[in-house]
């Protein structure tokens with residue numbers, strides 16, 4: 001076999017591994033399932049991203065159905081292109097297995113949010129963890145459960161060595177989630193360039209592997 005053929009073979013094998021790591025993945029926790037977004041998820045995801053309370057601290061603001069479609073299509077492109085050394089964005093849909101009501105069983109999970117990792121906007125050499133949930137599911141520990149699962153996967157399977165987290169100090173629940181998943185406060189962000197004004201004054205947390 002020529003060197004060219006071997007390198008093509010290695011490339012194909014590597015691609016298959018990355019698809020396994022980033023695309024064909026399902027993470028199970030006691031109450032949640034995390035898996036890549038599909039186009040079928042768009043209406044339920046839009047129902048979450050159109051809630052003003054959910055989007056209050058996020059730069060995107062409340063999103064339209066068209067914007068949610070675009071973002072899910074972009075997530076899907078990222079699943080194809082992400083590699084451990086170059087994560088563009090890796091965002092998983094967070095599904096609740098069951099809330100204990102008779103209508104909602106394990107066979108009919110509900111899309112309740114998102115969680116993932118990707119480069120920080122103002123410093124792309126650092127990988128940030130993020131998460132969000134539909135308003136009516138806040139306060140039951142689901143965000144912590146989802147974020148911990150993503151963190152474990154990022155360190156254990158993707159092989160990331162350091163994760164960071166950003167939270168507006170007024171977003172007390174998000175600060176708490178970062179602390180509960182074991183991240184350490186490093187600094188308050190000051191003096192960011194104007195285009196990153198949304199993060200100015202935020203708390204910066206980190207966790208080395």
Ligand SMILES: CC(C)(COP(=O)(O)OP(=O)(O)OC[C@H]1O[C@@H](n2cnc3c(N)ncnc32)[C@H](O)[C@@H]1OP(=O)(O)O)[C@@H](O)C(=O)NCCC(=O)NCCS
Nearest residue numbers: 054130131132133138139140141142143144172173174176
């Ligand atoms: C941030 C967010 C995901 C938290 O979700 P959640 O399901 O409420 O989180 P959890 O239940 O896992 O944990 C929240 C913790 O914050 C605490 N908390 C909530 N509101 C609080 C407040 N106003 N002050 C202090 N603590 C608060 C809760 O008591 C809980 O801590 P505990 O388990 O020790 O009691 C949710 O508020 C959200 O979706 N916000 C909008 C999106 C967002 O801002 N994402 C973060 C930026 S990436």
